[in-house]
Amino acid sequence: xxxxxxxxxxxxxxxxxxxxxxxxxxxxxxxxxxxxxxxxxxxxxxxxxxxxxxxxxxxxxxxxxxxxxxxxxxxxxxxxxxxxxxxxxxxxxxxxxxxxxxxxxxxxxxxxxxxxxxxxxxxxxxxxxxxxxxxxxxxxxxxxxxxxxxxxxxxxxxxxxxxxxxxxxxxxxxxxxxxxxxxxxxxxxxxxxxxxxxxxxxxxxxxxxxxxxxxxxxxxxxxxxxxxxxxxxxxxxxxxxxxxxxxxxxxxxxxxxxxxxxxxxxxxxxxxxxxxxxxxxxxxxxxxxxxxxxxxxx
Amino acid sequence: xxxxxxxxxxxxxxxxxxxxxxxxxxxxxxxxxxxxxxxxxxxxxxxxxxxxxxxxxxxxxxxxxxxxxxxxxxxxxxxxxxxxxxxxxxxxxxxxxxxxxxxxxxxxxxxxxxxxxxxxxxxxxxxxxxxxxxxxxxxxxxxxxxxxxxxxxxxxxxxxxxxxxxxxxxxxxxxxxxxxxxxxxxxxxxxxxxxxxxxxxxxxxxxxxxxxxxxxxxxxxxxxxxxxxxxxxxxxxxxxxxxxxxxxxxxxxxxxxxxxxxxxxxxxxxxxxxxxxxxxxxx
Numbered sequence: 001x002x003x004x005x006x007x008x009x010x011x012x013x014x015x016x017x018x019x020x021x022x023x024x025x026x027x028x029x030x031x032x033x034x035x036x037x038x039x040x041x042x043x044x045x046x047x048x049x050x051x052x053x054x055x056x057x058x059x060x061x062x063x064x065x066x067x068x069x070x071x072x073x074x075x076x077x078x079x080x081x082x083x084x085x086x087x088x089x090x091x092x093x094x095x096x097x098x099x100x101x102x103x104x105x106x107x108x109x110x111x112x113x114x115x116x117x118x119x120x121x122x123x124x125x126x127x128x129x130x131x132x133x134x135x136x137x138x139x140x141x142x143x144x145x146x147x148x149x150x151x152x153x154x155x156x157x158x159x160x161x162x163x164x165x166x167x168x169x170x171x172x173x174x175x176x177x178x179x180x181x182x183x184x185x186x187x188x189x190x191x192x193x194x195x196x197x198x199x200x201x202x203x204x205x206x207x208x209x210x211x212x213x214x215x216x217x218x219x220x221x222x223x224x225x226x227x228x229x230x231x232x233x234x235x236x237x238x239x240x241x242x243x244x245x246x247x248x249x250x251x252x253x254x255x256x257x258x259x260x261x262x263x264x265x266x267x268x269x270x271x272x273x274x275x276x277x278x279x280x281x282x283x284x285x286x287x288x289x290x291x292x293x294x295x296x297x298x
Numbered sequence: 299x300x301x302x303x304x305x306x307x308x309x310x311x312x313x314x315x316x317x318x319x320x321x322x323x324x325x326x327x328x329x330x331x332x333x334x335x336x337x338x339x340x341x342x343x344x345x346x347x348x349x350x351x352x353x354x355x356x357x358x359x360x361x362x363x364x365x366x367x368x369x370x371x372x373x374x375x376x377x378x379x380x381x382x383x384x385x386x387x388x389x390x391x392x393x394x395x396x397x398x399x400x401x402x403x404x405x406x407x408x409x410x411x412x413x414x415x416x417x418x419x420x421x422x423x424x425x426x427x428x429x430x431x432x433x434x435x436x437x438x439x440x441x442x443x444x445x446x447x448x449x450x451x452x453x454x455x456x457x458x459x460x461x462x463x464x465x466x467x468x469x470x471x472x473x474x475x476x477x478x479x480x481x482x483x484x485x486x487x488x489x490x491x492x493x494x495x496x497x498x499x500x501x502x503x504x505x506x507x508x509x510x511x512x513x514x515x516x517x518x519x520x521x522x523x524x525x526x527x528x529x530x531x532x533x534x535x536x537x538x539x540x541x542x543x544x545x546x547x548x549x550x551x552x553x554x555x556x557x558x559x560x561x562x563x564x565x566x567x568x569x570x571x572x573x574x575x576x577x578x579x580x581x
Contacts, residue, residue, distance in 0.1 A: 023403070023404055023407040023408060024404075026400075027400035027403050027404035027487075027491070028400070028401050028404035030397050030400070031397045031398060031401035031462065032416070034397065034453075034457035035423070035457045035459065037438070038453060038457050039423060039431060039434065039435075039454075039457060040419075040423075042435065042438040043431065045434065046433050046434045046437070098311065099311070099312050099315065102309065102311055103312065106309060113312050113316065114571070115567060116316045116320070117315070118567065118570065119320075119323070119560075119563065120319060121563070122512060122559045122563035123556055123560075124515055124516040124534050124556060124559060125516055125518060125534070126516070126518070126533065126534040126535070126536075126537035126538055126552070127537065127552040128323075128326065128552070129537065129538045129552075130537075130538075130545065130549055130552055131325045131329075131552075132322075134325060134329075135325070137344055137352075139343040139350065139352055140344065140352055141352055141353075141354055143351055144350075144351030144353060147351060153351075172318065175315070177574055180571060181574065181575070181578045184575050219578070222577075223578070226577060228425075229424075229425050229427070232428075232429070233427075235519070236516070236518040236519070240518065240538045253429065258429070258519075258523075261432060261433070261436070270433060273429075273430050273431075273433050273434075276427075277430045280425065280426060280427070280430070281422065284422075284425060
């Protein structure tokens, strides 16, 4: 009994202050406690709230979820978010891969281009809001250009094209980041493979399809996940340029959350938070399952 | 030789995309250097709602710093907002440095399974958009009476999992033998961390700080949600409030907001690149 007590004491001491086998938990504790206190526990509270009504705190079961899922604004926002992710991510991936391939085989020019494409990352959204208005307003520069070319003016921010303006600004911001990730993926492919393909007489396209592309697949997973995370940040552009109620085509989940929050609609907000976090988690696990299958973990 | 020339032509493609990258920045810079009279003439269709379209001079007829002078001398709110931004960004970075660095160190040195599970939890939380954690943050900030103070931005920033994730990669790359040797020589935990870990992982710390700076100099959602009092707002939220008829001042303010971020970018580009690459390595 006494011996077990001693052993337990030793283990606790090792855990907290470190011993030959492990590092002291003291390093982690401040961050972990804060994270648990400010993020994790409140999130569980939100999960709990999603089953209760905020007024009176009555247990309502799945009522809040039903109310969210049948809400027209939620359906519109969810569909738009899906459409946005489905358009901007493939476009970004394709464009950045093309740029990365062009630059990878021309390292002399690469540095200057890298700097240029990364630059928008450093530009605060607020700084370009005015430029966006200048370009895309009804009497803005772009419409002036169209008129000069003999094309009728387009209502950029108040029509379906608002969606593409948003896709464009997402690509503007993230092209450099994604290109850099592709370049890293390309650098991990041994040069000898490219050499061997050339010796065997494979042309550029065949080398790309049979060597480059399959070997880039592991990079694809991380690029997809990071692009997804960044895609939610276009809310900044959308909100600053078009406000709380933009054109229907760019009314996304972020707008909805923001508006419900302003109305203090906590019931729905709690249920929607749980739903969206589950959706994102499922999406990430799915991608991981599809793209990482058969690969060994570290 | 000839084939080489043709191959170089492929560079036209990124070069064209570069135009698309630089165009908004050129518009901004040229606008901020244009005299206010010239600018309101150029923008008159947009301002008065008349006929025709806005036109633009990439090289202003009468380049001037008038807008900057007006902004810096006549608009005390600009300074308030600027200092709010500096305070929020610097405070967030400092807190992250103190809290995230040791945590990243612990995760990198930890070999146990539950440590790895815990790290996965950090990664998942990192991937959640702001809107998902907004309600939980709000409830906690309300309970601790931090709403509508700068702490409502600083506290969540302090516990952000993102810098932990970036620094972890770099600490992880330090060879274990070096640390074992130090331990055998009798250095305690703290010493190993301070005199070996921190210097060897400094590139990671720098990368995390630069990526964080880009984020916290660009705050929109957090101050919008947690700060009611406009005098607490950072520049990033205040700028879009400047009305169109003060276009020149708005553009000068935009350039001045961009400047610190740009300088840090140019100075720390290699760390920024390393940080981006670190975010891509898989766990």
